[in-house]
Amino acid sequence: VDKLAAVGFPAAQFLSLDTDYQELQRCQIAEKIQLGETTRRGWGCSGDVGEGAECVRADRDRVAGELSGSNLVIIVAGLGGGLGGGGAAVVGEIAAECGALVVALVIEPLDLEGRTETARLSLRRLLQVADTVVRMPNQAVMEKQRAGCSVLECFEASNNHALESLIGFGRLMRSDGTLNIDFAHVRKMVGGQHGESLLGTVEVAGDARPRALMDAIMKHPFLDAGKCFRKVKGLVISLIGSESLSMNEVQEFVEYIKAAAPEAQLALGVHIDGSLDNCVSAMVMFPYPDKALTGNESKAAEGKALQVNRLKYAANRDLQPSDAVGLKSAQQQLPLVSVSKGRFDKGEPNLYDGKDLDVPTFLRRNIVLI
Numbered sequence: 001v002d003k004l005a006a007v008g009f010p011a012a013q014f015l016s017l018d019t020d021y022q023e024l025q026r027c028q029i030a031e032k033i034q035l036g037e038t039t040r041r042g043w044g045c046s047g048d049v050g051e052g053a054e055c056v057r058a059d060r061d062r063v064a065g066e067l068s069g070s071n072l073v074i075i076v077a078g079l080g081g082g083l084g085g086g087g088a089a090v091v092g093e094i095a096a097e098c099g100a101l102v103v104a105l106v107i108e109p110l111d112l113e114g115r116t117e118t119a120r121l122s123l124r125r126l127l128q129v130a131d132t133v134v135r136m137p138n139q140a141v142m143e144k145q146r147a148g149c150s151v152l153e154c155f156e157a158s159n160n161h162a163l164e165s166l167i168g169f170g171r172l173m174r175s176d177g178t179l180n181i182d183f184a185h186v187r188k189m190v191g192g193q194h195g196e197s198l199l200g201t202v203e204v205a206g207d208a209r210p211r212a213l214m215d216a217i218m219k220h221p222f223l224d225a226g227k228c229f230r231k232v233k234g235l236v237i238s239l240i241g242s243e244s245l246s247m248n249e250v251q252e253f254v255e256y257i258k259a260a261a262p263e264a265q266l267a268l269g270v271h272i273d274g275s276l277d278n279c280v281s282a283m284v285m286f287p288y289p290d291k292a293l294t295g296n297e298s299k300a301a302e303g304k305a306l307q308v309n310r311l312k313y314a315a316n317r318d319l320q321p322s323d324a325v326g327l328k329s330a331q332q333q334l335p336l337v338s339v340s341k342g343r344f345d346k347g348e349p350n351l352y353d354g355k356d357l358d359v360p361t362f363l364r365r366n367i368v369l370i
Contacts, residue, residue, distance in 0.1 A: 001076060003163060005029040009170040011074070015066055017091065019055050019083060020044040031066070035059050035087070045082025047115070049122060052086030056094075064094050072183070073100040075130070076166065080109030085122035092129035101187050104130040105169065105199075107162055108137045132190035132197040132287065134169075136162045140221035161200075165222060168201035168283030171238045177271035181236060185267040189234045189287060196288040198223050203281040210253035213282050214260070223284060231289035235264040240271045241280040249280070261286075 005014045006029065014030035021042035024032045034042075036055035045052045056063065067073055073095035077084035088104060095102045104126055109115040126133055141158045149157075172181055190197055200223040202216035217223060237257065239250060250270060257266065264286065 001030045002027050004076075004166055004170070007163075007167060009167060011170070013066070013070075017056070017063070017083070017087065018044075019052075033059060033062055033066070035083070045086070047080075047085075047118070048082045049086030049118060052081070052083040053090050054086075055083065056087040056090040060090075060094060063091060064098060067095050067098045067100065070095070070098060070100040073098075073102050074169070075102065075104040076106075077104065078107045078109070079119035079122045079126075080107075080113055080115035085115075085118055089122070089125040089129055092126060096129055096131075101191055102130045103169075103190065104133045105166055106133060106135055108135055108139065110138045110142060127194055127196070130194070132193050132195060134165070134197050134199045134285075136165060136222055144221050161222065164201040164203075165199050165283075168238065168281075169199055169285065171240065171271065171283055172236065172269065172285070177269050179268060179270040181238065181267050181269035185236060189236060189267075193287055197285055198228075198288055199283070199285040201281060201283045203279055205277075205279045209280045210249050210256060213253055213280060214256040217282065217284055218260070220284075224288075228289050229260040229264075230262065232261045232264045232286045233289070234267075235261055235284070235286045236267045236269075237285075238269040238271065238283040239280065240273050240276065240282075242274055242276045242278070243272060244278065245270075245272065245280060253282070 001014050001016050005011075016024060016027045016030040016032050017035055018024045018032075019034065019036040019040040019042075021034060023044070024034055036045075036051075036058065039058070040051075040055060045055065073092075075088050075091055075095070077088040079085050079088075084106070088106065092102045092104060106123070106126065108119050108123075123133065123135070138158045141161050142154055145154050145157060172186060200217070200220040202213060202220060204212035204216055206212065218229075235257065239245070239253070241249075250268075254266070254268065258264075
């Protein structure tokens, strides 16, 4: 969460939730809530998803107070851990009760970590409460790496893919582009879906950039290698380039997209960023066809997850640290509330449709990232 805040992710508030005191202290920008202070005593959840869910429920009022009034809540979590696997769904439930659109961006563990089943059940539970869930599978990234790739290189590649995708999603919330995507487009596409969406960001440079962008999209590990494009009904794309980005290039890229996804209704955003030089970046997001959770699947998944949680809790309850010291973390306020116009502070507001366009989009729309 801190990395996203540092690179300018457009959220009105950053909130970090954890039971692990040491992990929370590494957050320098996000507001912090330490969960399970009396039960976990500053320790993590030891991979116990049942304990992770209970820790969030115990602080439900505090979490709800932070999320109240938000239009969009973005949950970032790892599905292989106890808090991410169990607590993310509870946070999503609270956010939905507050009336927010709930988008979950979750990182799946590697096969070798032995947490595949935990992640699968956690995903099912999260799908019941989130409007849409975007999976970022570490395993798919690792399988794209060269033979003999070091451990550090592999994890760096995985982290970069995840961070690029998250930043790409943040660009959808910007309103300073040449061509903007309205928040209503995203809500219409995924609101009430309770299914999966695919999201990926690619960047190319050099000649034939539209073709290179399309090739990169079709090979992206988070986009299912383009296998389901023909079934896609809705597609959101955000293009970012320098002043060298031409209208012909935009048109050519759109034609490639329409050829790959002929049935998709396209929402396109275009932004100009002089720092990109000869590079062009594209963020692609769409609901995964046939991946919505049915009512019967929801009930079955909830029952199975509850059974697994009880078994894990029974196995781990004797391992709780009895001599750990209870610790509290001080909350830090991200200074994004007050927006000054400098010498134009006394000028007339720039109003459109009743909204002050001088106020950044993420503040007008009350976007919260957890």
